Amino acid sequence: MGADIMMACLPQELLLKRRAEILHALCSGGSVEHLERVIDMLLAQGELGWEDCQNVLVPGRALYSNARQLLDLVYTKGADSCELFFNAVKQVLPEALGDAFFLSGCHSTLDYKEKPQRTSTEELLTQRPDLVLKLQGCIDGALRVLVESGHFSSTDCDGIQLPIYTPSQQARRLLDHVRSKGESASLVVLQYVQQSLESESSLEQTNPSLTKEFVKYQKKLRSSVSAQSRFLSTYGGTSHMPLDDIYTEVQMELPNNSADNYKSMGFEEIIGPVGSVNDDADTVLASGEAGSGKSTWLQRLHLLWSQGKALQDFLLLFPFSCRRLNSEQRDLSVQELLFQHCCWPDRGQEEIFQFILDHPHLVLFTFDGLDELKQSFADEHRICCPSQRAPVDVLLFNLIQGSLMKGVRKVVTSRPEAVGPALKKHLHKEIHLKGFSLSGIDCFVRKHHSDPNEAAKVLESLQANTALLGLCHSPVLCWIVSQCHKELLGCGEGSLQTITDVYLMILQHFFQHHSTVKSAMGVNWLQENLGTVLHLGQLAFEGISNSSYIFSVTDMETCGVTESDICMGFLIQSKDMSLANSKCYEFLHITLQCFLAALFAILSRNTGCSAISKLFELQEMKKKRLRGTCFGACLNSTNIPNIVKEHSTMAETPNLQITATFVSGLLSQRYQKLWVQCSSSVLVEKKTKQAEKCLSKGMQQHFRSIPQPVQGEKKSMHAMPEFVWLIKCIYEMQNSRLAKDAMSKLEAEHLKLTYCNIGPVECTALAYVLQHLKNPVGIQLDNNSVGDVGVEQLLPCMHICNSLYLRNNNITDEGIHKLIDKVIHLQNFQKIALFNNRLTDACTKHFSYLLKTRQNFLSLRLGNNNITAEGAKQLAEGLKFNRSLQYLGLWGNKIGNEGAEALANALQNSESIVWLSLVGNGVGSAGACAMSNIIRNSTSLEELWLTENCITRTGVESLTQALKHNHHVKSVW
Ligand code: ADP
Secondary structure, three states, X not given: OOHHHHHHOOHHHHHHHOHHHHHHHHHOOOOOHHHHHHHXXXXXXXXXXXHHHHHHOOOOOOHHHHHHHHHHHHHHHOHHHHHHHHHXXXXXXXXXXXXXXXXXXXXXXXXXOOOOOOOHHHHHHHOHHHHHHHHOOOHHHHHHHHHHOXXXXXXXXXXXXXXXXXXXXXXXXXXXXXHHHOHHHHHHHHHHHHHHHHHHHHHHXXXXXXXHHHHHHHHHHHHHHHHHHOEEHHHOOOOOEEHXXXXXXXXXEOOOOHHHOOOOOOHHHHHOOOOOOOOOOOEEEEEOOOOOOHHHHHHHHHHHHHOXXXXXXXXXXXXXXXXXXXXXXXXXXXXXXXXXXXXXXOOOHHHHHHHHHHOHHHEEEEEEOHHHOOOOOOOOOOOOOOOOOEOHHHHHHHHHHOOOOOOOEEEEEEOHHHOOHHHHOOEEEEEXXXXXXXXXHHHHHHHHOOOHHHHHHHHHXXXXXXXXXXXXXXXXXXXXXXXXXXXXXXXXXXXOOOHHHHHHHHHHHHHHHHOOOOOOOOOOHHHHOXXXXXXXXXXXXXXXXXXXXXXXXXXXXHOOOOHHHHHOOOEEEOOOHHHOXXXXXXXXXXXXXXXXXXXXXXXXXXXXXXXXXXXXXXHHHHHHOOOOHHHHOOOOHHHOOHHHHHOOOOOOHHHHHHHHHHHHHHOOHHHHHHHXXXXXXXXXXXXXXXXXXXXXXXXXXHHHOOOOOOOOOOOEEEOOHHHHHHHHHHHHHOOHHHHHHHHOOOOOOEXXXXXXXXXXXXXXXXXXXXXXXXXXXXXXXXXOOOHHHHHHHHHHHHHHEEEEEOOOOOOEHHHHHHHHHHHOOOOOOOEEEOOOOEOEHHHHHHHHHHHHHOOOOOEEEXXXXXXXXXXXXXXXXXXXXXXXXXXXXXXXXXXXXXXXHHHHHHHOOOOOOOEEXXXXXXXXXXXXXXXXXXXXXXXXXXXXXXXXXXXXXXXXXXXXXXXXXXXXXXXXX
């Protein structure tokens, strides 16, 4: 259509004729932003009133419908309104409609209706478009001055900063809220914006390399990161919990720096050079099990950066969620990835991106949940040009390994299973997140419950049930337990034992919370909510089998998920910045998705026994054939929604394992009654048998892989990763017959479970199963995170343990106290190794008691702890009465001369000690002289280690003299 004809049209006619085109221009990007900006302008000019606005922007209604409503409204208001509307569109979308749209006689820029002497409230309205732009980069600051001046409460702020709003929407809400507070609040905002503009220009002057556009973008990005990270999503729906209020430090382990283990580290330290294994690499990996708090830790990093409290050397931070990147189907360039997925620069895109390219060390990227990316890390397809488009996974892998954007620091979180050698070689360092410490659990529960009495009751009931306390080291379970405290307190002591128990409790809690009848739920609570369980269960199950964690409205419809199912609170709206206007959902936590999937596997009549076996056959499947569709194919094909059919990607092993663990738990005899009214009893019975068979078969396969012993050595089983998982499944099932059966077939004398990620929960399961062993074994648990609670959980199997190896396990005197109380009565128990824990002198009185009491105890190794002369004196007290100890290791403590003298005194006539190490203990010549007495008098000593001390000539001479009188000693170091 030619421009001449257009000019001849009246504005209203033009609006009708080009309606489709206008709607497309306003809405096709999927974002409501364009429409809202047009409305801002019309509001500012007085063309629309507040009531009009409410009629146009109806929450929950489709974007196109809202836009149509606006068009209808301006049309009915007449020609002037239409003219102003066209001009607003021209300003918001300068290129969208072409010049032809703009009528002769129209104002080329917006003319605000000038009125002299406006009030601040009026000014807020007339300057609205401009204020929205300026405020979106400094919402935090504006809210702060409003709170400080007494106009806003923290509830007001929370309402504005909800993560579902984009920065510009937050700015609009702020302005609307200020309007309702009156004239003086409006004045505060106007003054704040003015001041912040002035300080912005002074920032540019002091930092000439930062252009105005860059500073604006930085503010917008900061504000958007802040909005996304302020609240914890698990508290969504009912109450919004600010991360600042609930965040509790998690334990961390830096693999190559054992001295720093379990200390919580600041973000600067984590990202900095300490513990680096590859100085050339830019990627720091934080790994941890599902629910260990990885996402929350990263969210904390984002929040502190956005608040200016951490990592301020990085001028820009781009946060990505791998879960959300999965839904990006297009090929993108790095620039598109950054701007479209994190924060869009309103102006100066090229200039900002050039700045990033020129200053990579000032930029930080974060990728949450690498394990949830559909493709696993690959190093094959290399690209190095930032403008080259590629699939998102290729971009991501190139960023991580540094061929793209070298020098930009990256922080990645992942579950350990997804981190293979290909990725490891590109890591600057790796830290392990180990969940809450005991004091962390205490602290979290107190933060969660504002009523201190309530918190005290929850903590009391945790103390009374150490199996449950063990579970609470995992932050997600600590959250569930705190969330369900009413159910927990009503449970009676000790009744919650397994992870399945805890998840069933949360299921019941959510239903109770939404029940219209607020009375206690009947025994049929599951049956009453069966529809919801099956709908959500199917969605979860399909998702797990296909590595899908974000669900569209269509996915949900296919599984029959209704509005009321959504209201139950298991699903939360996905915070995808790139999908601002199309609703998507995800489960509150991945483990909850696994749990609902497991419930579906059990209750659905469409899933048979084959689905159960598939869940347990992971290892085999991996070996024998490609996984993938086979799991989804266990379903009745008519029920498979598009998410499964479209991409038949591989199901992710860790999630299938968690699901199988829940299946085991739910098929426990204890719950059979619950299923009676919800499914076919015959089918559930069959599924139970099937699960038992799979577990038993899995264990046997494992035992068959034990190699024959080397001559002279014990028959030793080194656990494969799946062993601990199988043990956990048996524990969840609470099936002692199965445990007994499995253990009767194990013929090893030594069980090696080092580096197996064993925490308190795994210890509970291990003890449950291992207690059925026929013969005593050595249990080697070095380099795990057993902790004091774990030690307590191991007690039930100590009667079949002859040697316990717990090197590097975060154990304190408290744990030792409980352990010794138990093993003092067990004649089988003869050796213990506790190198590199957190022991002090306080534990030595217990060892002393053990030595006095047990005259067949052989080996005590306490290296690299915090034992001083006092502790050595305590040990010496016990040694005086002991006739059996052969090995005593105290390497790397601080016993000094005094301690060495006490030990020498106790051991000088020993007829049992064979090996003694006091390496690195600050022992001087006096100590060495005392040691020569053992050499001289003991009839059994063969090896004495005294290196890394401060022994001088006198000491050495005394030792050599003593050696002349002794024929047993083979070496003195
Ligand atoms: P992961 O990413 O390892 O699966 P999340 O970070 O999602 O684990 O944690 C699961 C839930 O546990 C969170 O939603 C939150 O409720 C709780 N949580 C985790 N870490 C912390 C923490 N450091 N402080 C407080 N709560 C936490």
